[in-house]
Amino acid sequence: MYNQVEFTREDLYKMVWERPVLIIAKEIGVSDVAVAKACRKAGIPLPRRGHWAIIKAGRTIKTPVLPKPKPGQPSAVVFSVMENPPAKPPKIEVPAGPLIEIPGELIKPHRLIAEFKAAAKGLKEFRGILPFNYQNFLRIRTSAAQLGRALILMDTLIKQFEERGYKVRLAEKGDETELVLKEGMITFRLDERTKQTDAPLPPPRSSGRRGEHYDESWRPAHIWAGTGEFTLEFGKYRIRSSPKIWKDRAKAPLEGRLHEVMAAVPFWEAELLAARIEREEREAKEQDAENRRVAAARAEEVLRLQRVKLVTHLRAWEQAERLRCFIAAFEQKGDQSPEAKAWLEWANLQVQALDPLCSDLKAITDLRVELNEYFTGRSSWEKQPKDWWYFDPKGRSLSEAVEDSDDELEEEANEINVSSQSNGLETRPAWHPNQWYTRLHR
Numbered sequence: 001m002y003n004q005v006e007f008t009r010e011d012l013y014k015m016v017w018e019r020p021v022l023i024i025a026k027e028i029g030v031s032d033v034a035v036a037k038a039c040r041k042a043g044i045p046l047p048r049r050g051h052w053a054i055i056k057a058g059r060t061i062k063t064p065v066l067p068k069p070k071p072g073q074p075s076a077v078v079f080s081v082m083e084n085p086p087a088k089p090p091k092i093e094v095p096a097g098p099l100i101e102i103p104g105e106l107i108k109p110h111r112l113i114a115e116f117k118a119a120a121k122g123l124k125e126f127r128g129i130l131p132f133n134y135q136n137f138l139r140i141r142t143s144a145a146q147l148g149r150a151l152i153l154m155d156t157l158i159k160q161f162e163e164r165g166y167k168v169r170l171a172e173k174g175d176e177t178e179l180v181l182k183e184g185m186i187t188f189r190l191d192e193r194t195k196q197t198d199a200p201l202p203p204p205r206s207s208g209r210r211g212e213h214y215d216e217s218w219r220p221a222h223i224w225a226g227t228g229e230f231t232l233e234f235g236k237y238r239i240r241s242s243p244k245i246w247k248d249r250a251k252a253p254l255e256g257r258l259h260e261v262m263a264a265v266p267f268w269e270a271e272l273l274a275a276r277i278e279r280e281e282r283e284a285k286e287q288d289a290e291n292r293r294v295a296a297a298r299a300e301e302v303l304r305l306q307r308v309k310l311v312t313h314l315r316a317w318e319q320a321e322r323l324r325c326f327i328a329a330f331e332q333k334g335d336q337s338p339e340a341k342a343w344l345e346w347a348n349l350q351v352q353a354l355d356p357l358c359s360d361l362k363a364i365t366d367l368r369v370e371l372n373e374y375f376t377g378r379s380s381w382e383k384q385p386k387d388w389w390y391f392d393p394k395g396r397s398l399s400e401a402v403e404d405s406d407d408e409l410e411e412e413a414n415e416i417n418v419s420s421q422s423n424g425l426e427t428r429p430a431w432h433p434n435q436w437y438t439r440l441h442r
Contacts, residue, residue, distance in 0.1 A: 001083040005029070008076050013044050013066045020052050029081040038077045043069055100262070102156055102255045106148075112138050112168065113155045120147055128194040128224035134175035139189040143226030146192055150230065153254060154190055157232075160262055179234070181265070183272035186235035193229045196222045230254055232261065235268060238275070242267040297377030304385070305369045313356045313364055320355035323347070 005028055007015070015024050016039060025032040039046050045064045054061060069075060109117065116137050123130045128143055142150040158168045167180040176187040199220050229248045236244075243264050246257050327347050330340075352358040378384060 002080045003083050005079045005081050006076050007079075009042050009044060009069065009074075010066065012039065012042070012077050016044065016046055017063050021046065028079055030079050034079065038079065041073070042077050043067055043073045044077075098259060099256070100156065100160060100258045102258070103152060106151060106155060109151070109155050110158045110168075112158065112170070113151055116140060117147075117151055120144075128226045129192070134177075136170070138170070139175065139177040139187075141189070141191040142230075143192055143194075143228075146226055146228050146230075149228075150190055150192070153230070153232075153258075157258060157261070160258065164262070164265070166265070181269055181272065183269050183276060184238070186238050186268060186272075188232070188234040191231050191233070193227045193231065194224045195227050197225050199223050234261075234264075239268055239271060242271050244268075294376045298371060298375060301375060301377075302369050302371055305371070306367055309369075316354055316356050320351050320358075323351045323354070327351070 016035070021035050022032045025035045028035070036046060044066065051061060106113070106117070116132075119132065119137060120130055123132075123144075125131075125144055129141055130144060130147065132140070138154060140150050140154055161168055161179060169178050169180060170176075171178050171187070177189060178185045179188055199222055202219060231248070232246045232254060234244045243260070246254060246261060248254055327344065331344065356364055
């Protein structure tokens with residue numbers, strides 16, 4: 001539900017020039033963009049960027065006068081505010097566990113760490129980072145200068161995970177490193193931040209011959225270099241409310257915060273469990289709805305086939321009755337020749353074979369229909385079978401549809417007669433009483 005909050009142009013003008021738009025938007029319950037758009041639409045001038053910083057510095061700025069509204073501009077501004085906006089999920093405070101001791105050098109590194117270290121030999125940096133194929137190695141993005149620190153961090157982290165019964169592996173598809181928990185899998189990575197710096201000065205120019213061209217257009221103006229600041233991120237798309245990102249700080253490097261990572265693992269488990277339960281409930285509802293749809297589609301198809309069977313018997317009986325009338329008309333001619341008697345005997349046998357009422361009546365009363373066990377309904381793009389049975393899109397019965405059609409045809413005839421009389425034309429009947437069937441089944 002939404003509530004309408006209304007302000008006059010004068011009141012909103014005073015508000016936006018007394019306090020920042022962001023604060024006013026929070027008080028109203030809308031975004032600052034919505035307030036700015038409403039002010040521009042109403043012709044209300046807004047403070048420029050940096051206005052409140054200038055005011056805070058002690059300087060004064062002349063406030064513009066509110067102009068008169070132009071034609072088409074509203075005299076009041078109305079905002080639609082949600083009555084009960086959804087509350088943001090609270091951030092979970094994770095209690096820190098005991099500190100984890102970080103070794104000064106690699107001691108019996110993990111297999112994945114040893115493979116990464118071996119592959120790093122001989123690699124040259126590209127844009128400040130050692131280029132790795134992360135489909136075959138851990139997701140560690142580091143420079144050559146910080147390689148040792150990154151390997152020690154990741155080695156300690158992997159060993160701590162495995163001590164607690166978890167598993168670290170490379171993703172089967174993609175270029176991510178996965179942490180396998182009891183309730184599922186999350187990805188994680190260790191990234192070093194890079195920055196753009198000025199390129200080093202070129203070497204001193206050699207003393208060449210006079211007039212020799214010296215071109216260094218190939219030399220880049222800037223280069224990328226590692227900063228030594230690492231970010232450890234977990235569950236980029238699966239963890240929402242629990243802590244999942246840890247960054248290097250000036251007084252708190254990652255080496256002293258790995259215990260926070262280990263303390264957050266149970267909260268990740270709980271969040272994955274809640275997500276799994278929610279997903280299973282949603283899938284159960286969807287499956288139940290699909291089962292009910294399939295059951296309704298199969299029942300509708302069975303009814304259609306039963307009607308087709310009924311109409312088939314009807315048509316066979318009608319043809320048999322017509323043939324009997326034809327045979328009776330032939331008998332009235334009085335032909336007593338052997339050929340005529342033989343033909344009459346043959347024709348009566350064919351009529352009896354055609355008439356469903358002359359055979360076993362169980363074939364008529366049996367409503368069993370063989371339906372394909374894989375039938376789940378027809379898609380919208382499939383060709384729908386023609387149904388002889390009467391169907392009205394408005395859900396009316398046949399008698400009601402006939403009455404409504406007669407009324408519509410009478411109104412249409414009256415309109416045609418009135419228009420033809422006003423034009424001086426000859427009035428002719430526009431419809432026939434028996435035309436309702438054609439009108440219904442066009």
